[in-house]
Amino acid sequence: TEEGKRYLSSDRNGGQGLDDIYSVEALNKKLIARVKDCDDNMITESFTAMLTEKDKTGTIETTRGTDGSLNADLNPESNFELKISKKGYFSIYDNTLSTVGLEAETLEREYRLAKIPYQMPVYVDIVYYDLDKSLIRTDAEPTLDKLGELMQKYSFLDLRVASHTDSRASDEYNEALSQRRADAVLEFLNKYNIGKERVRAEWFGEEKLTNDCGDGVPCPETDHQLNRRSELVLEAFPDPDKDYELPKELLDKDICDELGIFEELQRELNAVPIVYFDFDKSNIRPVHKKELERTAIMMKRIKNLNLYIAGHTDQRGSEEYNKSLSERRSAVVMKYLVNRGVEAARMQHEWFGKTQPIHDCGTCSEAQHQENRRTELKLRK
Incomplete structure (x- = not known):
């Protein structure tokens, strides 16, 4: 009818007459989910969806509407979970879907898929060393402590360590010295239970000086000191082949703003001098x-x-x-x-x-x- 009511006629056994008129009531509720990107465009393909009913095995079949929306039939008075995944994007989890007490015929949701900002540097610091030494100095400990605490707090952060020397001594000796300096950073972070797989160490000897204090060039000690260093770069989501879940620390952040992560950490670290x-x-x-x-x-x-x-x-x-x-x-x-x-x-x-x-x-x-x-x-x- 124009009001949306549905009827059918049938001569099935057990009726009141030869042909009886029956009203039709939909027992299932309908899910309509729209998935958009960060530019507010509908994503109509290339994502997967897994819909399940809580406390039951198996998955519920989903289809795509003509507008690209995700559709499914839901049992009444039940609770559901939905996971939406797309390569290179944060997965979406929704465990709040419910038809318990739902009077409307349709349960509508809108989701946003955000790209994972792979290998995004979020913080940089430097520790310095004494001449011909690889020991972590006392003045470097607060920096490394801060990095260790941050890596404990944010599981999606890895550390890249690039170690260097000044130009004095041979190239071979300085390369080995810069490796020892990188190893010293890894050893220091052991007390924070940071796995070695989360720290990538590189060493360059005297190959990448910060100034013109090369072999045989007279320079003040303060300039040589700038070259005896380990550059420490914290990277978010460092593995471009990994599908990261949205970290719980970012659930209340605007994940479509790639700098949101960066700015949050900058406020914590007071990173600019x-x-x-x-x-x-x-x-x-x-x-x-x-x-x-x-x-x-x-x-x-x-x-x-x-x-x-x-x-x-x-x-x-x-x-x-x-x-x-x-x-x-x-x-x-x-x-x-x-x-x-x-x-x-x-x-x-x-x-x-x-x-x-x-x-x-x-x-x-x-x-x-x-x-x-x-x-x-x-x-x-």
């Missing part, structure tokens, strides 16, 4: 060179990030002089990163003189003046 300067100076201190090395590696590894650089001064001196000084401070940071291989087009630098102090000083301590003399770095999409 602030560069401080001496009074009336714009040269980079050796301690900040180490932090900028880490930033350079991060920028080179994570290609869809840009960097915003903002220069500031303390409040002593004229406004005009301080604006020029803050410009030099932001420019020197950008120049350092360009020299380390970061494209200038991915960076923006501005300068504010003394107009945006951390401490608005009438009378300030030297420590407060120091906090004002800074260049701030911020990562942006």
Whole structure:
């Protein structure tokens, strides 16, 4: 009928007359599930679906509607589980499907399949070594502790270790030394029960120096120190041949935003440094060179990030002089990163003189003046 009621006539035995009219009531409920990608387009093929009724064996047959939706008949007053899978995408699990108390004829769902961001670097750090040594220094332990804790918390993170030496000694000796440095990182992480399969170690000897301190070139010790290092890169979903399940840590995140994972970890790690300067100076201190090395590696590894650089001064001196000084401070940071291989087009630098102090000083301590003399770095999409 126009109201959607259904009837049939039949002369089956047991009726009231020769031909009787029967009303038809649907006992099964209908499932309609629409699967979309991150651009809100319907996915109509190339995914598999497995629908089961809880506490029962076997699977329930599913079909595809003319619009590509997933359809199935569901028993009334029952609970169900659905898994949707597609190669290279996070699988979808839904154990909330239920017809218990459902008065409507149809149970509708909409799901979103998100691509797995394979081998996505989410954090970079560096540990340094003494000359001709591979022991983990005390100043490196907090970095490795943080990485170990993070790998324990997030099972989808693996660590890539790339170890290096300075240019002193022979190529053969330095290659072996860099291997020992990589091994030292693995050994340190043992206390966090991080399996060896989650750590990939590489060693390069003196092959990849961060500066021009090659064989026979006179360099200060601070520059040689920058070469004696292990670069540590945490990668999310490192195996491109593996179908990863959506980690429980990301269930409440927007998984269609590939940077969502990255940004979440950045908030936890405070990964981008602030560069401080001496009074009336714009040269980079050796301690900040180490932090900028880490930033350079991060920028080179994570290609869809840009960097915003903002220069500031303390409040002593004229406004005009301080604006020029803050410009030099932001420019020197950008120049350092360009020299380390970061494209200038991915960076923006501005300068504010003394107009945006951390401490608005009438009378300030030297420590407060120091906090004002800074260049701030911020990562942006």
